[in-house]
Amino acid sequence: MRYIPNTLTDRREMLSSIGVSSIEELFADIPAEVKDRFRPLGIAGRSELEVASILGSMANRNKLADAVCFLGGGIYDHYVPSIVGNLVSRSEFLTAYTPYQPEISQGTLTAMFEFQTYVCELTGMEISNASMYDGATALAEAVLMAERIRKKGVVAVSRPLFAQLRRVVDTYCWASEIDVHEIPYAPDGTTDLDSLPEDVSAVVIQTPNAFGVIQPLAGIKDRIGDALLIVSCHPLSLGILQPPGAFGADIVVAEGQPLGLPMGYGGPLLGLFATRKEYMRQMPGRVAGRTVDVDGKTGYAMAVQTREQHIRRQRATSNICTNSALCALAATIYLASTGAAGLQQVAELNLEKAHYLADGIASIEGYELTFSGAFFNEFVVSVPGDAAVVHDRLVEAGFAVEAPDGLRSLGVENAFRLAVTEKRTKEELDQLIAALGGVR
C-alpha cells in the first residue's frame, strides 16, 4: 500500500500498546450482522502505472482533437495561461485545509481577499463572498437570500436563462416553497420589460442571456417595486461591458469558469456572488476579512462567521461548508495575469471574432441572426430548413456545436447557438462559414 507508512512491525507494536491482539478486535463494535452482510467490490488493486494507463485510455475516448469547439451556454473554451495551473498545483495551496486556523493559512486567506476584491471590481458591487460551488447554485442561493429579505413567497425569472441555471433555481425553489414566475422575452431577444411583475421577492435576469443577447439593465430596478434585482452575468464580458452594479443590481452572480478554469466536463466550477454591504449578514458563503495580529501586523481571517453553519446551524444563511477555493485561486491568478488591460483585450477578441463569424454566416443565403439585440461572444442563428440536419452536418465536418433542442424549449425553432472565444482563429471561423455555405 503506497500511501500507508505503517510497517508490519509498527502495526504489531501499536496493537500491543493499545492492549489488543488483533486489528479485528478494534472493529468489535460494528454489529456482527452488519459485518456478515459486507460484500467487497470484487476488484484487485492496481499499480500506479496501470492506473495511469487505464485513465489515459479513458481520456482518449473523449474525441477532442478532431473537433473545433463552438459550444457555449455558460461554459466556454477560453485560454488558460500556463502560470495558473502551475501556481495552483503548489501543494501548499492544493493540499491545505479550510483556513479555520488563520495564522498558518495566510496564503489561502490573502488570496480569498484578493478574489473578493476582483469580483467586486468586475461586478461593480460592494461586497463579495469567497465563492460558491458554481454559477447555478450561486443564483439559487441569491434567490433564497432575496426571499429571506423580502418574504413574498414568489420570484420572477426571465425566460432566456441557461437551462442549467433554471433547473437548479427551480429545484431549490421547490424545496423552499417559492413560486417561480417566468417573464417572457421580446422579439429582439431581451427581457420583455412591459411584463415585469409586481410584488415579488426578486427579479432574476441573465445578461448576456441564453440567446447571447446583452440585456440593457438601465431602469429595471426602478420598475420592480421593492423586489431585489438579481443579475447573472458572464464575467469575461465585464472586461468591456458596464457591470450590473452600475445599474442598481442588488445581487450579482456569475459562473466563473471563463476566468482561468478548464471546461473539465462541467466541474469543478466557480460561483461568483456579490451584493450590497447592507445585506452582508444575509449573504451566504464564507468571506475573508482584513485585520491585525497582536503585533499590529496586517493579516486576514474568516469574517462574519456567525452567518455560517458551524455557528448558526439550522439558522445559518446557507449550509455551505466547502466553497470552490482552489478554483477561486485560479481565477485570482488569471486576473492577476491578464491585468485590466489583458482582460479588456481578451474580451474584445471574443467580441470581434464572434461578430466576424456572425456577419459571415448572415451573409449566406437563408441564414440570419435570430435576434437583433447586441451580443458579446455568443449568438443564435436561424437556418433554412431543419436545424437538426444543419447541426449534424457541422458535427460531421468536425465542429462541436450544440444541438437545437435547447433553443426549441425556449420557443425558438430552426436555430442553433454558437459561441466564439479568443481561441478560435480566422481560419476556423472561415471553415465554419464555408461548411454552412455548403449545406443546402
Next chain:
Amino acid sequence: MSTIFDCRGDERIDGLFPELDVPARRVEGLIDRQLVRTQPVRFPNLSEPQVARHYTALSKLNYGIDDGLYPLGSCTMKYNPKVNEDVACLPGFTGLHPRSDGVRSQGALQLLFELTGFLRGIAGMADVSLQPVAGAHGEMTGMYLFRKYFEMRGDTKRKRILLPDTAHGTNPASAAMAGFTVTEIPSDASGRIDLGALEGELDDTVAGTMLTVPNTLGIFEESILQVTEKVHAAGGLCYFDGANLNSFLGKARPGDMGADVFHFNLHKTMSTPHGGGGPGAGPIAVSDVLTDYLPVPRVLCKDGQYELDWNHPDSVGSVHSFYGNFLVAVKAFAYILQLGDEGLRAVSENAVLNANYLQERLKKTYPLPYDELCKHEFVLSGKGLADGVSTLDIAKRLIDYGVHPPTIYFPLTVREALMIEPTETEGKETLDRFADILETIAVEASEDPQLLHDAPRNAPVRRLDQTQAAKKPVLKYPFDETPLA
C-alpha cells in the same frame, strides 16, 4: 502580507493573447454606448515574474498535507496521491465541454458510470448520484429526496428531522434548507444516541433521522440496526452522514445498516485534495425507495454505449450545473482503482489502529471523556489541564511546533473539545512525535502557561484580532484609502 493590489501596474503588458486576426470593428459600432463599461477595473497589469513571485510567497505562508500532520477530526486529511492529480489534468478530460455530444464524451461518461458502480458497491445501496459537489450539498440533496418521498405519498405532516446533539453544523443547516425543523436527541453517558429519547420522539411528524456513523466522538453507534428499524417502523427515513467513512471502509456498508441516503466526501475518504476549502465532491447513495427521485441527468449504458439519462419524471431536478465535480470524480476513481478491495480495507484498519494508538498514549496526559476503544478519531478535552489554559491556547501552541492543530470546540457536547484524526497515511513515527509535542505542551501549560497564551510565535502572523475583523469588516482591498505601510 501585501496583496496583489499593492503591486504597481499601470502600464499595459501584452503577450498572453495574439493580435486580432479578423478585421477590427470599433466596440462602439458593435455595442450601444450605454452598455459599455465607463469605470475601468482597478486591476494591476503585471509581468509574469511578478505574479509568480507573489503567489509563490503566499503559498509559503500556508500549511498543506505535504508539510506535515493534519490531525483534524472529522476531516480525514489524508495524503493526496500525485497520480490522481496527473490523470485529472489529462487534456482529454480538462478540454471536454459538458455540452459535448455523446459520441465525443464516451470516456467521461464511462468514468462517471463506473465510479457510480464503485460507490454503489462501497455503500451497499441501490443507486448513486455524483451530482452534489460537497458533503453539505449531498446532505441538502438527501433532504430534498426525503421531501420528495413524502410529497409523493401525500404525507404532509412529516416536517421534523431528528439528529443527535453531536451532529455537525451542516446537518441542521441542510435540513433547514429543505424546509425541515430539527429536534435534537441527547447522547447518553457513553456518548451514543439515547435510544429511549429517540423512540420517544418518533411519531407521524418525523420525516427521519440524520446520523453520523460512527458519530463525531469517533464512537460507533452499536444500536444502529435498532435505530434504523425503529425509524422505518415509524414511517421515517434514515440519513447517514458519511464524513467518517474512513473508519469502516472495506469492512461494513451503510446500506447494510439501514441507511436510505448516505453521502460520501470524496475530499475526505477518497483522498482528493482539499484545495484550501474546496472544490470537493459529495455524491449520495440511496436505498431503492428513493432511486426515482435522484437528480438528473444520470448516466446509463446501453449496448456498450454510454449516455446521459434525463428520463426520470419524478426526479427532484438538478442541484448542480452539470454532472457534479467531474475532475474531482476522476481523482476518486483513480484512487479506488488503485486501492482495490484489499487497499480499501487497509485504509480503515490503519486509520483505526493509528487513532487508538494515539488515544492510548494521550489519555495519560489529557482528559478523555469517553474512555473506550475508538474508531478513526477520538475526542480529548483541554479542560482541567491547567488553570486559565484553554483548548484554543493548546491549538495555537501546536502551531509553534510545526503541527496543524486538531479540530477544536467540536463536537459541542464536550467542553474544550480537541478532536484528533490521524488517518492511515501517517506512520508510527509521526504519531509518536505528535504525542511527544502534546505532552510537552501539557507540561508547559502548568509550568509556563504564558507560552501557550502568547502562541503562536513561530507563524507568519500571530494571533489575529477577530473581534475587529467581525466588528468593522474590511472585505476587499480599500483602493480609496492611503496604501498600508
Next chain:
Amino acid sequence: MTYPADYRYTKDHEWIQLQGNRARIGITDHAQAELGDIVFVELPAVGASFQKGDNAATVESVKAVGDVFTPVAGSIVEANGELESSPELINSSPHENGWIFVVEISDPAELEDTLDAAEYELFASGK
C-alpha cells in the same frame, strides 16, 4: 459577578428590571462572559409584539450567537440604539448600559417562573 438584587432572571440568562408595567431586558454577566467580545446586536423593532419565549433579539460575538428571548409577552416600546455603534457595552456593563430592549407587559403572571438573584447565581455557577 454581582447580580442586582432587585432584578429577576431567566434560565436563558436574561435579566429583567421591572418598571411598573414595563420590563427592561438584557443578558447577564455570565452570558456575556460566555459569548466573548460582542460585535453585533440585532435589536427588535419598536412596536413589534412577541409571545413569551419568542426570540426578540440576537447578540453576536466572533464565535457564537446568543438568542435573547422575551420572558413575557408584550410589545417593544424601546430598543437600545447605543448598541448599534457600541455593542461592547454589553460586555462592559451587562446589567446597566448594555440593556437591550424594553417590553410592555401584557400578563404579569408570566413572570412567576423567573428566578431571583440568589437562585440565578446558583443556577449559573452550576453550569
